[in-house]
Ligand SMILES: Nc1ncnc2c1ncn2[C@@H]1O[C@H](COP(=O)(O)OP(=O)(O)OP(=O)(O)O)[C@@H](O)[C@H]1O
């Protein structure tokens with residue numbers, strides 16, 4: 618079964634104004650549960666726009682988006698926030714971590730907005746996921762005192778802690794050297810073995826080649 622089904626997705630920024638940008642044009646995309654997919658394309662081609670729509674961070678101008686068989690294209694902001702919290706984990710290029718805080722607090726954050734884990738389960742879950750990304754023993758370290766690769770592992774742990782079905786990553790390795798990049802990809806692909814669906818935006822063909830499928834986008838069209 619497809620976990621994601623996009624049909625004829627269009628996205629216009631500043632619609633009807635002089636500065637209108639037609640960022641996505643008729644995107645059709647099916648993604649199966651447990652698949653890994655790379656999205657490639659030059660700067661400005663629409664990759665982040667597509668990822669934002671997939672992640673329910675933004676809405677398409679037109680078209681249909683089915684996520685887990687629910688039509689999400691026209692839901693309101695609070696409904697989208699709920700779907701996002703339950704279904705999707707995000708890993709961004711700039712990590713988006715609170716640098717002055719500990720690894721433990723950063724990873725715990727999404728659980729404050731969720732009721733999947735309660736009471737004592739919260740601590741166990743946070744410690745378990747920190748272990749899964751290879752950072753056991755670093756729980757009380759401040760994020761700002763860690764290397765780029767370690768910080769990216771923290772970001773992945775935070776994206777996974779709520780046990781989402783889908784992980785979306787925008788250039789997750791672009792700030793890292795090639796060895797560290799390989800390690801981070803290994804962490805992401807290990808997730809896929811746990812039946813997660815992984816979608817990665819990348820400029821790096823070596824990263825893309827590790828995924829099951831590659832989709833190329835040019836001027837808002839899948840080619
Ligand atoms: N919030 C916005 N308002 C107006 N135009 C935008 C907005 N965000 C993106 N765009 C435009 O939409 C087009 C696609 O942008 P997008 O950010 O999706 O590209 P990208 O493929 O992610 O590029 P990069 O590789 O540089 O991150 C570009 O022309 C961009 O200028």
Ligand SMILES: [Mg+2]
Pocket residue numbers: 664665666
């Ligand atoms: Mg982008």
